[in-house]
Amino acid sequence: MQIAELDTIDNLADGLSNYLGRDQVNSVRRAYYYAEQAHDGQFRRSGEAYVSHPLAVASILSDMHMDHQSLMAAMLHDVIEDTGITKTAIKSQFGNTVADLVDGVSKLNKITFSSRAEAQAENFQKMAMAMAKDLRVIMVKIADRLHNMRTIHALPPDKRRRIARETLDIYAPIANRLGMNDVRVEFEELGFAALYPMRAGRISAAVKRIRGNRKEIVSQIQTSLEACLEREGLPGRTIGREKHLYSIYEKMRSKRKSFSEIMDVYAFRIVVDSVDTCYRVLGVVHNLYKPVPGRFKDYIAIPKANGYQSLHTTLFGMHGVPIEIQIRTEEMEAMANNGIASHWLYKSSDDLPSNAHLRAREWVNGLLEMQKHAGNSLEFIEHVKIDLFPDEIYVFTPKGQIFELPTGATAVDFAYAIHTDVGNSCVACRISRRLAPLSEPLQSGQTVEIITAPGTQPNPDWLSYVVTGKARSNIRHYLKNQKHSESVALGRRLLNKALASFGEQVDSIRQENIAAVLEQLKLDSLDQLLEDIGLGNRMAYMAAQRLTSKNQAVTQEVSEPEQSGSLAIRGSEGMVINYAKCCHPIPGDPIIGHISSGRGMVIHTDSCNNIADIRDNPEKCVRVSWDPEVEGEFSVELKVELENQRGFIATLATTITGAEANIEKISTVERDARFSIVNLSINVRNRVHLARVMRRVRAIVPVSRVTRVKSRRVRKTIRNKLGSH
Numbered sequence: 162m163q164i165a166e167l168d169t170i171d172n173l174a175d176g177l178s179n180y181l182g183r184d185q186v187n188s189v190r191r192a193y194y195y196a197e198q199a200h201d202g203q204f205r206r207s208g209e210a211y212v213s214h215p216l217a218v219a220s221i222l223s224d225m226h227m228d229h230q231s232l233m234a235a236m237l238h239d240v241i242e243d244t245g246i247t248k249t250a251i252k253s254q255f256g257n258t259v260a261d262l263v264d265g266v267s268k269l270n271k272i273t274f275s276s277r278a279e280a281q282a283e284n285f286q287k288m289a290m291a292m293a294k295d296l297r298v299i300m301v302k303i304a305d306r307l308h309n310m311r312t313i314h315a316l317p318p319d320k321r322r323r324i325a326r327e328t329l330d331i332y333a334p335i336a337n338r339l340g341m342n343d344v345r346v347e348f349e350e351l352g353f354a355a356l357y358p359m360r361a362g363r364i365s366a367a368v369k370r371i372r373g374n375r376k377e378i379v380s381q382i383q384t385s386l387e388a389c390l391e392r393e394g395l396p397g398r399t400i401g402r403e404k405h406l407y408s409i410y411e412k413m414r415s416k417r418k419s420f421s422e423i424m425d426v427y428a429f430r431i432v433v434d435s436v437d438t439c440y441r442v443l444g445v446v447h448n449l450y451k452p453v454p455g456r457f458k459d460y461i462a463i464p465k466a467n468g469y470q471s472l473h474t475t476l477f478g479m480h481g482v483p484i485e486i487q488i489r490t491e492e493m494e495a496m497a498n499n500g501i502a503s504h505w506l507y508k509s510s511d512d513l514p515s516n517a518h519l520r521a522r523e524w525v526n527g528l529l530e531m532q533k534h535a536g537n538s539l540e541f542i543e544h545v546k547i548d549l550f551p552d553e554i555y556v557f558t559p560k561g562q563i564f565e566l567p568t569g570a571t572a573v574d575f576a577y578a579i580h581t582d583v584g585n586s587c588v589a590c591r592i593s594r595r596l597a598p599l600s601e602p603l604q605s606g607q608t609v610e611i612i613t614a615p616g617t618q619p620n621p622d623w624l625s626y627v628v629t630g631k632a633r634s635n636i637r638h639y640l641k642n643q644k645h646s647e648s649v650a651l652g653r654r655l656l657n658k659a660l661a662s663f664g665e666q667v668d669s670i671r672q673e674n675i676a677a678v679l680e681q682l683k684l685d686s687l688d689q690l691l692e693d694i695g696l697g698n699r700m701a702y703m704a705a706q707r708l709t710s711k712n713q714a715v716t717q718e719v720s721e722p723e724q725s726g727s728l729a730i731r732g733s734e735g736m737v738i739n740y741a742k743c744c745h746p747i748p749g750d751p752i753i754g755h756i757s758s759g760r761g762m763v764i765h766t767d768s769c770n771n772i773a774d775i776r777d778n779p780e781k782c783v784r785v786s787w788d789p790e791v792e793g794e795f796s797v798e799l800k801v802e803l804e805n806q807r808g809f810i811a812t813l814a815t816t817i818t819g820a821e822a823n824i825e826k827i828s829t830v831e832r833d834a835r836f837s838i839v840n841l842s843i844n845v846r847n848r849v850h851l852a853r854v855m856r857r858v859r860a861i862v863p864v865s866r867v868t869r870v871k872s873r874r875v876r877k878t879i880r881n882k883l884g885s886h
């Protein structure tokens with residue numbers, strides 16, 4: 162009869178009077194009677210009167226010391242949905258806040274989905290939105306789900322599975338986010354048992370089987386830990402932790418570990434009185450058993466996003482048994498178990514401020530502090546959200562899969578999070594169905610679609626805005642490989658060109674000659690030599706000379722190499738061919754290649770001032786020409802002088818894009834009231850294309866002159882001088 166006794170409104174009210182005022186307790190009672198009447202004649206599947214469910218939900222919340230409005234909402238949470246009563250009716254009886262809470266919970270209940278993926282995404286978004294309005298909606302919803310899970314055996318199997326899966330997919334992660342570990346564990350255990358009864362049964366039986374064997378080792382370790390703390394005069398309690406079934410199952414599944422591998426680890430928690438003692442205990446246990454390198458984590462100094470604080474370390478116990486140890490204070494323990502619920506749990510004990518509480522409750526205090534400063538509850542919740550999820554955003558694939566990314570992450574980070582191949586071949590993205598730049602930082606709740614194209618490659622520019630390690634390392638890795646193969650290819654072409662003056666080609670050189678030269682140069686492979694040449698670290702002509710000399714010792718003087726033929730630039734060489742920013746060469750311009758050490762080749766126009774001094778030096782410059790099939794777009798600078806006229810920039814821009822040229826940059830330098838100069842940087846295919854663009858621009862009425870800027874050096878100096886005044 163004891164259980165039935167607990168489940169009465171009188172019992173609940175008794176408990177509530179420990180932390181709520183009489184008026185508040187009475188309004189909770191009033192809500193109960195209202196619900197009892199509303200649900201009159203309704204029964205749960207277990208046969209109990211329906212009102213037993215809202216009562217149980219309220220009592221879960223009372224264990225968390227939730228406020229009277231949350232408890233009233235808990236009593237009424239199924240009234241709108243299951244009885245004919247409206248929100249307006251609740252509002253007139255219990256006020257705005259309670260009505261809004263009930264409405265919020267009801268709305269969460271109503272969501273139905275066509276697919277599981279959609280369910281996951283939609284649900285999460287709805288949860289996030291509900292949370293943004295009032296965190297208490299989620300607390301009521303969590304308590305509701307908890308009671309439904311505790312009584313899930315009464316449901317038919319298919320409904321049981323659906324609810325269990327949703328609990329594992331949505332509610333357990335949310336409880337985790339909110340730091341409510343006890344609730345999370347209960348969700349996982351109940352969900353696992355309901356969704357996979359066979360698997361849960363097998364693991365449970367296996368755990369029971371080995372518990373006997375473990376018992377002795379556990380108590381040995383526990384005794385030695387306790388003795389050690391005692392000896393050092395450090396007060397604390399040591400708890401042996403047993404892994405719960407779902408976490409064993411998840412580890413077996415995701416980390417592909419065997420049951421015995423997981424169970425061979427012994428886990429303990431040491432709970433102490435102060436932060437100071439935590440670190441002392443750490444020192445002491447590291448003395449007792451050897452720590453496993455790289456396993457120490459200080460979540461006290463750097464708490465987890467959900468407020469979790471603790472020290473973690475792993476030790477080699479006797480016979481090399483791994484021992485996982487968590488060290489924390491009582492307050493951290495309470496935070497770790499209750500998370501956001503501590504916000505309410507501790508609120509009432511504020512009249513008895515114990516110094517020990519204060520430090521570990523910093524997070525909760527911080528929230529209360531914010532609540533004081535925040536003008537309204539919405540603002541407060543906004544802060545709480547940032548506090549709970551400070552560094553994370555949640556975005557969705559078009560199919561509804563959720564990805565968690567750090568703040569500031571872009572579509573490129575997202576693409577790499579999906580798969581390395583997606584990242585490597587992404588070319589564009591749609592953020593919430595709108596085409597957006599790849600560099601745009603993503604926001605929580607957005608749906609991101611990555612557009613890929615085969616044969617594309619990562620852009621080095623991405624490195625300037627990606628934030629995840631995965632994206633960064635993958636891009637670097639790709640570019641490194643790419644640069645390697647591109648420089649080998651360019652090196653081969655340069656070497657072939659140099660060899661041509663000796664009547665040879667790389668492929669016709671005898672293997673012994675190659676081997677001998679590689680040895681002289683202390684290189685491991687021909688590819689290395691070619692890469693060196695392609696990167697500009699080694700001269701092609703010198704290498705050609707060595708490779709063709711009959712006598713391996715190079716005695717003959719380096720004669721002025723004769724430049725024979727020229728290297729054709731195809732526009733598709735990649736990172737090892739760059740186009741000079743001073744003279745902006747485009748196909749059709751006479752050009753020259755400057756070998757720049759480590760960077761490969763920089764193409765200048767033949768007449769560029771910057772190249773004038775070295776253009777005849779064969780060690781530094783290579784004769785090059787445009788391949789007739791050259792592809793790509795090339796940047797070129799234009800100066801447009803025109804008469805001021807309203808909207809001339811727009812006219813200019815449409816004219817240029819109308820001629821199929823992209824505008825990269827546009828800036829106006831006003832000369833006087835009547836005339837302006839516009840500097841443009843545009844992309845064109847070649848000189849013919851450029852001529853067409855210039856002709857069209859010249860035809861615009863206010864334009865008086867259009868010139869291509871050939872070398873920026875002189876202009877730069879003038880600008881610098883002007884700038885220094």
Ligand code: MN
Nearest residue numbers: 214238239305
């Ligand atoms: Mn319910």
